[in-house]
Amino acid sequence: MSERRVKEPKGVRLDHISKIYQNPKTGKDFYAVHDVELDIEPGSFVTLLGPSGCGKTTTLRMIAGFESPDEGEIYLGGQPINELTPNKRDTAMVFQSYALFPHYNVFDNVAYGLKLRKVPKDEIKDRVTRILKLVELSDMEQRMTNQLSGGQQQRVALARALVVEPGVLLFDEPLSNLDAKLRVQMRTEIRRIQQALGITAIYVTHDQSEAMAISDNIILMKGGVIAQMGSPTEIYYHPNSEFVADFIGECNFLGCTVRGTEGSDIVAEVDGRTVRVRSDHKPAPGTKAKIVLRPEAIEIADQGALPCKVELSCFMGSYQNYHVRVGDTLVKIADNCPIGRKTFQVGDDAYISFRSECAHLLEA
Amino acid sequence: MARDQGAALDRKKLLGDPIMVTTIVLLITFLTLFILYPLAILLVDSFVGDGSFGLSVFQRIFQMPDFTRAITNTLKVGFVVGILSTAIGLLFAYVEVYVKMNKAVGGLFKLVSMLPVVSPPFVLSLSMIMLFGKSGLITRFLLGIYDNNVYGYWGIVIVQTLTFFPVCYMMMKGLLKNIDPSLEEASRDMGGSRWRVFADVTLPLLLPGLGNAFLVTFIESIADFANPMLIGGSYDTLATTIYLQITGAYDKAGAAAMAVVLLMITLAMFAVQKYYLEKKTAATLTGKASRARMMIEDKSVKIPLSIFCGLGAAFVVMMYICVPIGALFPTWGYKFTPLTFKWFEQVFTRYRGLQAFRDSFVLSLIAAPITALLSMIISYLVVKRKFKAKGFIEAVSMLAMAVPGTVLGVGYIRGFSGGVFHTGFLQGLYGTGAILVIVFIVRSLPTGTRSGISALRQIDKSIEESAYDMGANSLKVFTTVTLPLIKDSFLSGLVTAFVRSITAISAIILLVTPSYLLITVQINEFAEKGAFSIACAFATILIIITYGSVLLMNFIIKHFGTSRKVKEVE
Incomplete structure (x- = not known):
């Protein structure tokens, strides 16, 4: 121009x-x-x-x-x-x-x-x-x-x-x-x-x-x-x-307790299992916090970090939309380009996992 | 938490706009001086008129049997006229909106709704006397009744009903068209007969609107001066009593107190109508009709209703036509042939008709553009701008709607004959054409403002904001955007103001001096004297002028109006 x-x-x-x-x-x-x-x-x-x-x-x-x-x-x-x-x-x-x-x-x-x-x-x-x-x-x-x-x-x-x-x-x-x-x-x-x-x-x-x-x-x-x-x-x-x-896009919040740090990641505990979250500031161990997870950042598979139960499974074209229960929390997942991967059905047991840099920690 | 800074900035921005400030100041001065002040002076007069402050003037007038009778008379007439006009208006509106009529009846309806607008106020009284009076065409020559008395209570009621029901008809038409047909279809679908649908759905929805129409007519009726004057005979209403108190008994304090009483009655009605019923009407009838209504084609309904309303409308039209025809008979009541133009000639040769028409025409022509512009400016300020005095401007210009002409006339006499507050200031105004023009303006301002406000509300506020934002000052915004967009409303306001002014009588008759001859005053005088043919000739020419200007306006709007330009490309 x-x-x-x-x-x-x-x-x-x-x-x-x-x-x-x-x-x-x-x-x-x-x-x-x-x-x-x-x-x-x-x-x-x-x-x-x-x-x-x-x-x-x-x-x-x-x-x-x-x-x-x-x-x-x-x-x-x-x-x-x-x-x-x-x-x-x-x-x-x-x-x-x-x-x-x-x-x-x-x-x-x-x-x-x-x-x-x-x-x-x-x-x-x-x-x-x-x-x-x-x-x-x-x-x-x-x-x-x-x-x-x-x-x-x-x-x-x-x-x-x-x-x-x-x-x-x-x-x-x-x-x-x-x-x-x-x-x-x-x-x-x-x-x-x-x-x-x-x-x-x-x-x-x-x-x-x-x-x-x-x-x-x-x-x-x-x-x-x-x-x-x-x-x-x-x-x-x-x-x-x-x-x-929540206002910017869809979001999941997983309650957790900070256990320590490992390199640039924080180790946190969700329902007795540990996950890693990338964070700039390091809250003291024992701090209650929430892990912020975008639906597209979560993988669902037969194996992974956190066990879950599928409550909704719906084909949306560009992605497969899941609602799963992790402990008491409802988690929404957008499984992009799902063709060729396993499709979970309602009632299935599965696992979710995510890369530490895709998650974000909010202190409660 | 303090809003001082914002308020100060708003004020500063306003003051940084000298055109706006000047306009607002001038407007406030005008409204205060020519609407509030004359009413205030009436209050002053009636409380201190007899020398000392107190209720003595009121005590005096309430002891006059003529006055107390006039109050009862006025309310009686107003009540009955209100009911009759509303009922007839509703019937006409219902037939028009719900029943498939043939074209001729529809045309008659249209004519009926327009005739009162273009006619001087007492035309129907004239024709009533000429058709049904002692030497009336119908009573005496068709029916052979020789001593029929049209003067008095029933005369006023009939004439006022015929004059005012078209207003109710137009109001009801607007409301009925806004009723969503599916509401009625739902009732019908669940097994309601036509009558039940009307009684259970239509009527309840209309009820506040009916109340509204009733009160509007009531106010019009008790404020009406011309008809009771002509056909009232010895049956006096408040408006005529006040007039006689001033012109006959020269009791100015008494007249002022009577005017205050009349004003209080109309103000109370107006307050109920404006702040209670109008809101309720809007609340019950918010929806737009979702689609066209299934018209009633059932012959057993259609034919009787069409005939009944058609005959009614034809009767009203005949009443109006009686006036020009009456002016053509050699001697009304005795000699009907050959038709002659001699009365029209005499208007100009013997009765200074030319001067009367010139004076009325010129004064109205001066008042009309000022009124139209003023009402557009007021509407613009009220709808589009925010500033402190806005509430005042809106309230006072609406207040003028509730003030009967006679009250205003007395207020002007008391307020200006000795100058403002009897100080001699502006004394020169009294008795001039200028004060007549001002009365014309004040009398037409509320109508113009109301139409301007509703036109402006249709226009998205951001259109003006965007002009403002692009760098236009208030004057530019108003002249390049607002006014062009409400050009139609401006034009029709112009003509309405002209027509209202040239047909006005109630306030004017108290203020006019022998140096000005006004047509309406002339007509009134001749009719009083029984010179009906001359009165008819004057009235006919007046109707031709007003009708001509309405036609001209429609032509201009059709060919040069905004809506045309905006619509034709759609």
Whole structure:
């Protein structure tokens, strides 16, 4: 992609940001966002991820200027922007509902922000044409927005935000109105364009797989506070809480007691049998902990580390889905590409095992 | 936990937007000065009108038998008109939504629903007198009854019912269409007869809506001035009593206190309607019809209902047509042929018709765009923005809906004849065309605002947010996004305001000075004097003007409206 950005991307810093709302039922104030501290590098793609009501959209709307923080200061490119109205901020938002202007055609929608900036006509034409090419809508300039498919509308919304070359691009669950296949296609597209332009992007979603696929960094939020932040791999393999582990993909938790260390692994005891788990910090022997195991990290076989009983066995195409009982704990297993291996049936006795680097220890 | 910083920032952002601030300040000033203040001054007047603070004015008016009778009269009329209008409205709506009618009856229904909108308020009283009065076309010439008295209680009830039931009909139609047919099908499927379905399913779902329609009509009826004035005879209602108290007895304090009483009644009704019934209606009828309803084609139901409602509608249409025809007879009641245009000529040659039409037309034409724009701005602020004074703006503009014209008129006389608070400030306003324009605006503002609000609620909030986010200031957002999207509502608000203004009478009749001739006031005067032919000629021309502007509006919306542009590509 030969697109060159005219402006430098900007970083965003949230300095202990809070937003307080009133619960309409009880009339009591509560923190919708509480003491969020965040530093977003220029040019990076950061996702605010979390269940509904976690404060991710409120945070995004505070950056855009639609909501005002009750505590803390927001910086854009090093400048405090708390007092700026949304129209004075160097941000552009892609809305969940696309928010295209229904009385304008595609060209005029995209040109809107440039006209407000009093960009000369020729340049508007030039820049709109270029950006529409980038989002692959070149021949649609004259269409009214309701003549477009959902995916195309999404692209117009993206083009409209991109064309003003904002310091930061904001996305408010932009793909949630698309069907599953298009969603996957569009997120790849958004990532491609963001990387091509080197623009800073802050993206809100509740879909963990979308967050994984698209982000440099994920900020996982819960109840108005940041639960964990880090790269997708960090968050996936080293969740710092059960909530994070459970929210990002499916997860099993096996209760265990730490017995000692062996090299870079910890030796832990589950139901009287020992297993190994990779961990950076070494809890003292006797510590109660939980082993975090992803379903695809577990092998099921006639022999292995922990005995189990099969309670559900179901062919899913790309994998065989098992629910097995280990002691009292239900463990879900995704046995990928199962063809050619033994298929266990409900009621069978079997064993599970896993590589130590695929497991992660959470101290109770 | 303190929300001070956020609130301070919100305030700062608002103040950083001078256009918004100016708009809000101007709006608040306007609403306070021209809606709240005149009502407040009525309260002041009625508590201190006789020199000392106290209830003496109220004691005095409640000792007047005319006044206490007027209260009973008003409530009696309002109650009966409310019930009759709701019942007839429901019947019409039911027939339209449930029964497969032939096209002609459907067309009649449409006409019936539109006629009251484009007609001056007292047209039906006029035709009632002309058709059923002492020298009425029907009573005297068809039936040979020579001394039929249409004046009084029944006259008002019939005329008001015929005037207001179309409103109920339109309200009921909207509600019935929102009932999911599968609810009724479920009842029918489980063995209910048509009557049981209606009694067990449809009626209970409609009940709050019926209450709503009843109260709306009730309020309209007790606020109505023109019809009781014309056809009431010696049967006075509150609105006419207040008018006579000012123009006849020159008792301004008494009139103010009476106006307060009338206002309290309408406000109480309005509060019940707005905060209780409207919510309940919305709660019971949330669903959209999932699919088309199976219309009743059973001939034993269809034919009698169609005939009954068709005749009813035809009767109403005939009442309206009576007015233009009446203007063509040489002498109403004595000489019917040959038809003549002489009354129309006299309107212009003898009765300064041109000036009357010019004054009414120009004043309404000035008021209409201001009203339309103002109501769109109010709706925009109320629906799309958040700021402290928003509740005030919304409440006061809705309050105007509950204020009867007569009350407003008395308030303006008391509030502005000696300047604001009798200080002489703005005294120059009184007696000018400007104050008439302001009354027109205040009287039409609630209707416009209501339609603007419902139009704006249809528009996704993020569309405006995105314009704001792209760098547009409030004025730009409003002019480039909001207004184009509610253009249809703006246009229809424009015409509604024009039509309402040019047909207005209740508040205006108290405020108009001899330097302005207004058509409605002229019609009222001629009808009072018994000069029905001239009154009819005036009214006919007025109807042509209002109907013409409605047609023009429909044409403009059809060809230049937003919905057209947005819809045609689908």
